[in-house]
Amino acid sequence: AQSVTQPDARVTVSEGASLQLRCKYSYFGTPYLFWYVQYPRQGLQLLLKYYPGDPVVQGVNGFEAEFSKSNSSFHLRKASVHWSDWAVYFCAVRNYNQGKLIFGQGTKLSIKP
Amino acid sequence: NAGVIQTPRHKVTGKGQEATLWCEPISGHSAVFWYRQTIVQGLEFLTYFRNQAPIDDSGMPKERFSAQMPNQSHSTLKIQSTQPQDSAVYLCASSPGSNTEVFFGKGTRLTVV
Numbered sequence: 459a460q461s462v463t464q465p466d467a468r469v470t471v472s473e474g475a476s477l478q479l480r481c482k483y484s485y486f487g488t489p490y491l492f493w494y495v496q497y498p499r500q501g502l503q504l505l506l507k508y509y510p511g512d513p514v515v516q517g518v519n520g521f522e523a524e525f526s527k528s529n530s531s532f533h534l535r536k537a538s539v540h541w542s543d544w545a546v547y548f549c550a551v552r553n554y555n556q557g558k559l560i561f562g563q564g565t566k567l568s569i570k571p
Numbered sequence: 572n573a574g575v576i577q578t579p580r581h582k583v584t585g586k587g588q589e590a591t592l593w594c595e596p597i598s599g600h601s602a603v604f605w606y607r608q609t610i611v612q613g614l615e616f617l618t619y620f621r622n623q624a625p626i627d628d629s630g631m632p633k634e635r636f637s638a639q640m641p642n643q644s645h646s647t648l649k650i651q652s653t654q655p656q657d658s659a660v661y662l663c664a665s666s667p668g669s670n671t672e673v674f675f676g677k678g679t680r681l682t683v684v
Contacts, residue, residue, distance in 0.1 A: 490670050502675040557602055557669045561614040
């Protein structure tokens with residue numbers, strides 16, 4: 459069955475430091491992958507999306523992610539985090555045949571001043 | 572483009588009462604989804620419509636929960652005889668197609684007292 463695993467429930471980084479949030483997926487075939495961000499008391503906002511093609515995709519606010527078929531991973535990266543990045547980040551895979559998004563459990567990102 | 576609109580944003584119901592949640596998808600989007608978000612379970616898929624037809628309701632509790640899409644401009648999620656464990660944020664989302672990004676509303680926070 460398709461699934462998404464985000465192994466880190468919480469990550470804390472210093473402002474200005476680099477960031478990597480991990481995502482592993484289980485999917486038969488070629489996945490369509492997404493990262494969403496949820497700020498406090500708000501809905502989910504799309505950060506970036508991967509469709510089959512270039513494995514490195516760029517998103518909003520300086521975020522990027524790299525797809526690896528061999529590692530079944532889609533890790534999110536940012537070179538320098540800002541306090542405004544404090545949020546919960548969700549990785550998701552879209553089921554091609556059925557269309558629904560399957561989410562990981564989310565990673566809560568905290569920023570140290 | 573106002574995005575996906577969900578009403579009400581907050582709803583408090585007494586145990587045993589009925590709750591109806593409303594969603595207006597983005598105009599022109601053919602797919603509509605309902606998800607439930609709780610701290611414990613995370614983001615749970617409930618149901619999915621495509622061109623107003625129910626496609627996948629595998630996440631819907633078999634009793635008390637029902638969803639409809641009577642026209643392309645709105646969908647409803649109805650919970651009969653609400654229970655405290657139904658307390659959650661209910662998210663509606665829409666998408667232009669099967670393999671494109673999914674856009675979420677801000678959610679309806681349901682509290683059953």
